[in-house]
Amino acid sequence: MTQRLRIAIQKKGRLADDSFAALKKCGLSFTIRGDGLLARVKNMPIDLLLVRDDDIPSFVANAVSDLGIVGENVLQEDILSAGGKMALSIERRLGFSKCRLCLASAEGGSINTPQDLQGTKIATTYPGILNNYLRENAITADCVEMKGAVELAPRIGIAPSICDLVSSGATLEANGLKAFETILESEAVLIKSAEVLSPEKQDIYDRLVSRLDGVIRSKDSKYIMLNAPRSQIENITKILPGSDAPTIIPLAGDDDLVAVQAVCTENVFWETLEALKASGARSILVLPIEKMMS
Numbered sequence: 001m002t003q004r005l006r007i008a009i010q011k012k013g014r015l016a017d018d019s020f021a022a023l024k025k026c027g028l029s030f031t032i033r034g035d036g037l038l039a040r041v042k043n044m045p046i047d048l049l050l051v052r053d054d055d056i057p058s059f060v061a062n063a064v065s066d067l068g069i070v071g072e073n074v075l076q077e078d079i080l081s082a083g084g085k086m087a088l089s090i091e092r093r094l095g096f097s098k099c100r101l102c103l104a105s106a107e108g109g110s111i112n113t114p115q116d117l118q119g120t121k122i123a124t125t126y127p128g129i130l131n132n133y134l135r136e137n138a139i140t141a142d143c144v145e146m147k148g149a150v151e152l153a154p155r156i157g158i159a160p161s162i163c164d165l166v167s168s169g170a171t172l173e174a175n176g177l178k179a180f181e182t183i184l185e186s187e188a189v190l191i192k193s194a195e196v197l198s199p200e201k202q203d204i205y206d207r208l209v210s211r212l213d214g215v216i217r218s219k220d221s222k223y224i225m226l227n228a229p230r231s232q233i234e235n236i237t238k239i240l241p242g243s244d245a246p247t248i249i250p251l252a253g254d255d256d257l258v259a260v261q262a263v264c265t266e267n268v269f270w271e272t273l274e275a276l277k278a279s280g281a282r283s284i285l286v287l288p289i290e291k292m293m294s
């Protein structure tokens with residue numbers, strides 16, 4: 001029987017949709033049904049284990065699943081509560097589900113810097129990361145562990161400050177709180193069990209990761225096409241963000257103008273187009289790139 005690579009992903013929540021989308025962009029075809037714990041990928045020997053995000057690191061460390069997609073915040077917390085080590089490795093940073101684990105306190109209150117935390121209480125769902133931070137910064141404070149709704153802690157008198165995830169900042173603002181320190185910048189990561197994969201699974205893994213690299217790289221990449229005076233090629237190449245040597249094509253019936261085409265691996269902003277135009281570029285087109293393989 002063919003061996004199937006198993007990837008643990010969040011079933012429902014803030015990580016789930018982006019994880020599904022990333023895998024679909026890698027060409028995996030699957031359907032997620034109601035209560036299923038396992039989704040079978042139809043066109044590759046891969047199964048998706050659909051679980052709560054908190055279970056993903058331990059499933060991977062125990063080789064219940066070969067791979068997992070999880071937020072670094074959950075991963076770091078689990079590693080710290082496991083004594084600093086788990087039998088897994090981070091293979092790729094995936095660039096989605098970005099958020100910050102922050103210290104926050106009442107707007108206009110007396111706690112405005114990490115030093116102000118000395119001798120106070122801090123409410124959090126991340127006691128491992130928080131205690132580690134406090135230790136490293138020689139701050140003595142009491143960590144009050146909560147399972148959720150941490151943003152309510154100051155208002156109901158549990159603790160004057162909190163340590164919680166922030167993305168847009170709207171939740172803090174709605175609760176009269178302000179962030180004054182970031183203790184972890186988090187994004188989704190691909191993790192892999194330390195257990196050695198069978199050659200068959202290794203093969204599937206290599207194919208998947210090479211596709212994933214293409215997806216990650218093409219995310220901010222654009223294909224730029226423009227016409228420019230031949231004398232300006234050097235200037236224009238310098239302006240194109242993160243591009244290798246562009247392709248230069250002569251234009252029929254015109255000795256001065258050339259067509260320039262390049263893959264830009266960094267974001268192309270309006271400012272870039274304005275700078276290109278100021279250097280004599282015309283008919284500038286910016287196209288999305290769907291897939292990349294080097």
Ligand code: PRT
Pocket residue numbers: 010011012013014015051052053054070071072073074097098099164165166167168169170171172186187
């Ligand atoms: O059910 P399960 O256990 O799987 O999910 P969960 O409820 O534990 O987690 P979920 O789905 O809420 O989040 C999954 C992961 O998404 C987190 O572990 C983070 O890695 C990532 N993520 C990204 C976030 C946020 N952004 C985020 N904003 N997780 C939580 N939040 C919460 C935060 O706790 C706070 O309550 O959103 C609120 C703040 O958001 P803003 O936009 O108002 O600042």
Ligand code: ZN
Pocket residue numbers: 052053054
């Ligand atoms: Zn969770």
